[in-house]
Amino acid sequence: MHLDFVKEFGVSPRQSQRSRKSDFVYFGLKERIIIGDLKPGQTIGEQQIAVDYGCAQGTVREALIRLDNNGLVIRNDYRGTQVSPLCxxxxxxxxxxxxxxEKAAARLVASKLPDEVYHNLKLIMNAMYCTAQDGxxxxCSEFDRRFHGLLFAQSGLKGLEPILNRCAIHMHRFTLSGRTEKVNADDVFQRHSHILECYRTGTPEEAAEAISEHIDFLIKTWILNGTEEAV
Incomplete structure (x- = not known):
């Protein structure tokens, strides 16, 4: 179902709101992989997906290439396309x-956020809060990636943006796959608000420390989740 993100939240979780059919297929399959509806190793048949989405196989193929670039699927000329492993x-x-x-970017961005970007980041934070609260x-994870991606983009390290996006996608895939319980909306808002204010008014080291603490929290809470592995 299409959502008018700008109308609902004042901002979109995506960099653009293109309406190409391949975008619809891409975002639909990406969500199904990240939440675990499509399992690791599961084959994705182009013909069946084309039927499901009412589009040509070439459109599906274009979406699968993008998913391959994200590391969410593995394409093989002989075996077709499978959902990538998850560990x-x-x-x-x-x-x-x-x-x-993100620490490197924080040092470059600290105290240099343009007002328009700051305003958009506040809108994204509000959208994260609303979607977390609504379950x-x-x-919410899409808005989270948009928040961190927009902050990172201010650093000018454009060649590293796809790497950051891929890392964030896989972190969310690991933490969201099969998850049904809500996240704490107040906690989500407060942690990102702290990051944003440190980027806006803090020193480079304060901004780097804020993002470092945030990611350490994610590692401990969502990745390690009580295991004895060391960071």
Missing amino acids: RNEALQMVLIRKQL RIYL
Whole structure:
């Protein structure tokens, strides 16, 4: 179902609101993979997906290429397309890479956020709060990736943006797959509000520390989740 994100929240979780059919297929399949509806190793048949979404197989193929670039599927000329594996260690390594990327960006962005970007980030935070409160956990994760992606974009490290996005997608896939319970909306809002204010008025080291603490919390709470693995 299409959502008018701008009308509902004042902002979209995505960088653009393109209406190409392949976008619809891409976002639909991405959600199903991240929440665990499509399981690791499961084959994705282009013909069946084309029927399900009422589109041409070429449109499905375009969406699958994008999912392959995200690391969510593995494409093979002979065996077709399968959902990629999912494991704790890979998720942990990706979130550690994400931590280093965001700390580096924080040092570049601190005290330099344009007012318009700050306003958009506040809108995204409000959308995260609303979707978390309503139990729309996947949509909340989309807004979370938009929040961190927009902050990172201010650093000018454009070549690293796809890496950050891929790391964030896989962290959310590991933490959301099969999850049904809500997240704490107040906690989500407060943690991101602290990050935003440190980026806006803090020193480079204060901004880097804020994002580092946030990601350490995610590692401990969602990735390790009581295991004895060390970060």
